[in-house]
Ligand SMILES: [Ca+2]
């Protein structure tokens with residue numbers, strides 16, 4: 544066990560120990576901790592295999608650690624998962640893109656807007672453990688192929704994670720999903736496809 548590995552696990556154990564002594568803000572808190580541990584284990588395994596890519600994932604691990612501590616100050620409505628200032632619902636029905644957006648709006652949210660590598664890493668960890676399904680991201684490239692904007696806005700997507708060869712000049716594929724695979728990279732698909740909604744709304748601090 545390397546020093547970094549040991550330090551990360553020790554930090555998490557300390558954090559989880561502290562959190563176990565505090566009243567949970569929502570029923571999903573312990574599941575969240577297991578998800579993050581699982582994600583970090585996956586990140587470290589891949590880090591051993593690819594040194595260059597490992598440096599990037601090292602940053603994701605640090606980001607996740609920081610986000611966990613921020614998350615302790617985020618609370619959500621019942622049934623929503625808290626992480627780093629936001630709340631998420633992972634829908635169980637397959638819906639086309641517009642129906643998925645409407646599904647989220649009825650609960651006061653919107654299809655997830657992935658703002659950073661840390662948020663993306665959290666979402667992947669959750670999907671791999673609990674919802675390994677094709678799941679919508681709230682972006683489209685309807686105007687210019689490969690230029691992804693937050694749905695319903697003129698704002699460029701701040702972060703993308705497309706599988707190499709995807710997310711580019713595919714005329715009929717203007718929507719994006721986390722692909723149901725071990726790495727959960729994004730692929731572009733037709734918006735009429737049936738995939739799972741991931742809803743996001745701001746948390747309460
Ligand atoms: Ca977000």
Ligand SMILES: [Ca+2]
Pocket residue numbers: 684685688689711712713714715716717718731
């Ligand atoms: Ca397209």
